[in-house]
Amino acid sequence: MAANFWISSHFKQLLDPEEVDVVHPLDKEKGISLEDFKLIKMHMTNYICKLAQHVKVRQRVVATAVSYMRRVYTKKSMSEYDPRIVAPTCLYLASKAEESTVQARLLSFYIKKLYSDEKYRYEIKEILEMEMKILEALNYYLVIYHPYRALSQLLPDTGINDISMTQLVWGLVNDTYKTDLILMHPPHLIALACIYIATVYRDKDITAWFEELRVDMNVVKNISMEILDFYEGHRLITEERINAAFSKLALKTLNG
Amino acid sequence: MGDGNAVNNRGGATNSSNSEKPEWLQQYNLIGKIGEGTYGLVFLAKTKSPANRGKSIAIKKFKQSKDGDGVSPTAIREIMLLREISHENVVKLVNVHINHADMSLYLAFDYAEHDLYEIIRHHRDKVNNMINQYTVKSLLWQLLNGLNYLHSNWIVHRDLKPSNILVMGEGDEHGVVKIADFGLARIYQAPLKPLSDNGVVVTIWYRAPELLLGGKHYTSAVDMWAVGCIFAELLTLKPLFQGAEAKSTPNPFQLDQLDKIFKVLGHPTLEKWPTLASLPHWAQDIQHIQAHKYDNAGLHTAVPLSPKSAPFDLLSKMLEYDPRKRITAAQALEHEYFRLEPLPGRNALVPSQPGEKVINYPTRPVDTNTDFEGTTSLQPPPPMQSGNSGGMAGPHGVNRSAPRPMHMGMQRMQPQGMAAYNLSSQAGMGGMNPGIPMPRGVPHQQQNLRRKEPSGMGTGYPPQQKSRR
Numbered sequence: 001m002a003a004n005f006w007i008s009s010h011f012k013q014l015l016d017p018e019e020v021d022v023v024h025p026l027d028k029e030k031g032i033s034l035e036d037f038k039l040i041k042m043h044m045t046n047y048i049c050k051l052a053q054h055v056k057v058r059q060r061v062v063a064t065a066v067s068y069m070r071r072v073y074t075k076k077s078m079s080e081y082d083p084r085i086v087a088p089t090c091l092y093l094a095s096k097a098e099e100s101t102v103q104a105r106l107l108s109f110y111i112k113k114l115y116s117d118e119k120y121r122y123e124i125k126e127i128l129e130m131e132m133k134i135l136e137a138l139n140y141y142l143v144i145y146h147p148y149r150a151l152s153q154l155l156p157d158t159g160i161n162d163i164s165m166t167q168l169v170w171g172l173v174n175d176t177y178k179t180d181l182i183l184m185h186p187p188h189l190i191a192l193a194c195i196y197i198a199t200v201y202r203d204k205d206i207t208a209w210f211e212e213l214r215v216d217m218n219v220v221k222n223i224s225m226e227i228l229d230f231y232e233g234h235r236l237i238t239e240e241r242i243n244a245a246f247s248k249l250a251l252k253t254l255n256g
Numbered sequence: 257m258g259d260g261n262a263v264n265n266r267g268g269a270t271n272s273s274n275s276e277k278p279e280w281l282q283q284y285n286l287i288g289k290i291g292e293g294t295y296g297l298v299f300l301a302k303t304k305s306p307a308n309r310g311k312s313i314a315i316k317k318f319k320q321s322k323d324g325d326g327v328s329p330t331a332i333r334e335i336m337l338l339r340e341i342s343h344e345n346v347v348k349l350v351n352v353h354i355n356h357a358d359m360s361l362y363l364a365f366d367y368a369e370h371d372l373y374e375i376i377r378h379h380r381d382k383v384n385n386m387i388n389q390y391t392v393k394s395l396l397w398q399l400l401n402g403l404n405y406l407h408s409n410w411i412v413h414r415d416l417k418p419s420n421i422l423v424m425g426e427g428d429e430h431g432v433v434k435i436a437d438f439g440l441a442r443i444y445q446a447p448l449k450p451l452s453d454n455g456v457v458v459t460i461w462y463r464a465p466e467l468l469l470g471g472k473h474y475t476s477a478v479d480m481w482a483v484g485c486i487f488a489e490l491l492t493l494k495p496l497f498q499g500a501e502a503k504s505t506p507n508p509f510q511l512d513q514l515d516k517i518f519k520v521l522g523h524p525t526l527e528k529w530p531t532l533a534s535l536p537h538w539a540q541d542i543q544h545i546q547a548h549k550y551d552n553a554g555l556h557t558a559v560p561l562s563p564k565s566a567p568f569d570l571l572s573k574m575l576e577y578d579p580r581k582r583i584t585a586a587q588a589l590e591h592e593y594f595r596l597e598p599l600p601g602r603n604a605l606v607p608s609q610p611g612e613k614v615i616n617y618p619t620r621p622v623d624t625n626t627d628f629e630g631t632t633s634l635q636p637p638p639p640m641q642s643g644n645s646g647g648m649a650g651p652h653g654v655n656r657s658a659p660r661p662m663h664m665g666m667q668r669m670q671p672q673g674m675a676a677y678n679l680s681s682q683a684g685m686g687g688m689n690p691g692i693p694m695p696r697g698v699p700h701q702q703q704n705l706r707r708k709e710p711s712g713m714g715t716g717y718p719p720q721q722k723s724r725r
Binding site: 004008009092093096097099101103104105124127128129131132133135136140141142143 | 324332
């Protein structure tokens with residue numbers, strides 16, 4: 001499993017964009033659009049990153065936590081699974097899965113420190129209850145493959161792995177978690193897309209290197225386009241838009 | 257384990273009188289408790305669904321950890337690994353359930369009636385005779401086969417011992433070995449923390465010398481050392497290196513265990529084991545470790561094998577001091593020992609010769625007085641109650657004797673009189689799963705970048721042994 005992505009549960013669970021970009025009916029009822037949905041997930045990704053810095057866990061734990069959160073929302077509604085508890089709980093679960101367990105009370109402490117907003121305040125007990133619900137929602141599949149390992153093997157091979165290049169590519173990979181790419185594409189292709197963008201950006205031509213890889217460059221280019229789209233859209237994101245999305249989520253529906 | 261359809265299968269709830277139990281639990285008839293440890297309890301149950309009626313299942317119940325930290329990392333590790341792997345010689349996780357009411361987690365496994373601990377004990381205490389060579393060889397081959405699969409997938413088990421090696425009872429998979437208990441198993445590529453950091457104490461008798469000397473990095477070689485110890489134990493019916501465990505500090509130096517090893521295998525030397533010098537206890541405890549003189553008694557004094565025989569050669573390669581020179585599971589499977597008669601077979605428990613007596617290994621004791629909550633009823637169970645009420649003491653629930661303590665937690669409970677022996681045991685788990693064929697040999701380090709189909713190299717038994725079955 002750890003050795004071979006192609007036989008992993010991660011590979012078997014890869015989804016098509018049409019399957020990921022679906023707003024749950026319960027959320028739709030509250031007026032949550034696809035844009036809102038993506039915005040909230042991106043905001044919660046940032047939240048997980050911030051929390052992770054305080055509880056001092058590595059990027060891989062963050063990446064796993066974000067992947068869990070995104071996978072949960074391919075199955076569950078935000079109305080029933082409040083992102084503000086799901087996100088920290090995913091970090092909590094990922095810390096166990098990635099062998100760097102963080103105590104729930106430490107997490108709870110930093111949540112309170114980071115957000116004065118009551119809506120973010122959840123008790124330890126609620127985190128523990130949500131942990132079990134997330135395990136269920138993930139159908140107990142916890143192993144996630146990330147682009148980082150492929151990156152550390154591929155980048156030196158390109159021959160342009162100077163420090164600034166390395167930093168650029170790693171930064172790009174980190175940013176891919178603000179999208180749902182990890183749910184849709186094999187991690188090494190995400191790594192290649194980041195390398196591709198970085199080389200184009202830096203005016204380095206490594207077409208020959210890519211050709212030798214015998215990977216489907218169309219897929220790599222499609223992933224690259226999605227990443228560029230993300231950066232394009234990212235500039236338009238404001239606090240107000242995020243707040244607006246969250247206030248829709250807070251609406252009570254007639255049935256609820 | 258495929259697409260996970262089996263998990264969370266809430267079907268099969270047909271018995272309306274069971275309505276107070278959680279829905280998923282109604283799939284099963286609880287027979288009784290078969291073990292316990294610090295993590296929780298293990299139960300034997302039978303499935304009710306028409307397709308698999310009466311199939312035995314071992315259900316491991318994890319309690320919410322007491323330190324207020326949710327699902328125990330042990331349970332997370334076990335689920336995480338078992339959800340990905342699938343091999344005939346590895347225990348099969350068939351279901352996971354959560355009871356939100358009391359925050360407990362249940363893992364359901366195919367049940368295995370026997371384990372090597374019990375088989376060895378039965379021969380030593382009851383049969384008064386060695387385990388026959390066909391059985392030893394078949395058990396060892398299957399153990400190596402399962403281990404080779406794990407190691408090819410970069411999983412190191414870390415806690416191999418006889419009670420963790422299960423053997424299926426009568427049925428389709430009679431005599432098939434299942435490696436169980438992945439609570440300590442780890443993926444050993446790029447660990448975020450040194451593997452020794454979680455402070456879990458496991459049985460020392462099967463612990464590799466590099467770990468005893470303070471080495472921090474678990475590699476697949478530690479599992480091979482344990483297999484060597486188990487191999488010897490199958491041959492002699494007693495643990496090969498039975499050291500007295502030091503328990504003073506959380507991770508004490510196990511001098512006596514090293515002493516037991518050195519007495520048999522002699523002193524390790526820098527010549528044969530160059531990285532020895534970097535191991536903390538070797539460097540620090542000069543008086544006890546380096547300066548102490550050992551006569552090299554030799555492995556042949558500890559096992560009833562000729563030093564020139566194939567099994568002796570294999571055993572000595574498993575008990576090689578230098579972990580980098582120690583034989584790998586893949587290499588061991590190719591060893592001459594497995595090409596000599598009697599050839600290993602799938603049913604390790606069948607008699608080796610047509611006329612030979614079949615050994616009836618005892619079945620696992622079941623405590624029928626305990627329910628899923630772990631509550632023991634003070635009254636004796638109602639006689640032959642059919643499984644239609646809360647008692648769930650089904651007709652199969654013959655109360656043979658008290659259950660053996662389970663090892664799976666961090667401490668073993670040791671009943672009186674047997675304290676010197678590793679009395680722990682393990683709930684049965686196993687299953688029939690042909691598994692994904694894994695390439696033998698060197699594990700692939702890369703996620704297959706140039707998309708390859710999983711290699712078709714078989715996990716099958718050597719062709720010549722088909723006559724055995």
